Amino acid sequence: MTCNACGQNEATIHLTEILNDQMIEVHLCEGCAEQKGSDFKTHFDFNKLLASLTDLGAEVTTEQTGKIVCPSCGMSYEDFARTGRLGCAVCYQSFEKVLIPLVKRLQREIRHTGKIPAQAPDEVKSREELRDLHERLQKCIGSESFEEAAKIRDQIRVLEEQEKKGKRKRKKT
Numbered sequence: 001m002t003c004n005a006c007g008q009n010e011a012t013i014h015l016t017e018i019l020n021d022q023m024i025e026v027h028l029c030e031g032c033a034e035q036k037g038s039d040f041k042t043h044f045d046f047n048k049l050l051a052s053l054t055d056l057g058a059e060v061t062t063e064q065t066g067k068i069v070c071p072s073c074g075m076s077y078e079d080f081a082r083t084g085r086l087g088c089a090v091c092y093q094s095f096e097k098v099l100i101p102l103v104k105r106l107q108r109e110i111r112h113t114g115k116i117p118a119q120a121p122d123e124v125k126s127r128e129e130l131r132d133l134h135e136r137l138q139k140c141i142g143s144e145s146f147e148e149a150a151k152i153r154d155q156i157r158v159l160e161e162q163e164k165k166g167k168r169k170r171k172k173t
Helices: 030-035 046-052 062-066 077-083 090-094 096-107 122-142 146-172
Strands: 013-019 022-028
Touching: 022 030, 090 096, 122 146
Parallel strands: none
Antiparallel strands: 013 022
16 A cells, blocks of 8 residues: 555555544555654564563573574674574574573463464364373473373373274275
8 A cells, every 4th residue: 555645655654533423544654654743653673572582581691691602694692682683594593592481481382382273174183182281291290290190191092092093984985
């Protein structure tokens, strides 16, 4: 959508105003918005957010982070903390000690645990449920909650048995 004021640039600011029960929409580019005195930000700067979260406190000391440099692109931890961006794919491995606590703080888990689409095949849903149960089982064993672990083990057996029956039925047809 082009800017209503100059008619040339891409509109990045979209304002909606309702006057006398009529809705008026104005679409402006960043330049025209500045000229008209609008101080709206055109986008949320995710990199600045990441950079502000790099203060990891006791999890990783400044002494440790000062020494971290990516062997591939040469990016230092200070560069990452300032920009909130990594320089290359190898940076993920180089800054792993710093990134894992950061990701845990942002989304509570390291592994993506999003929802499974409703239209996903039952086989996919079952596999994901089994994976989650296996993770819960390991946590219970680690915390010595053996009664809970036994219940989860039984749930895993039931699901695995259902999965085997499902495979047998598919082979017959």
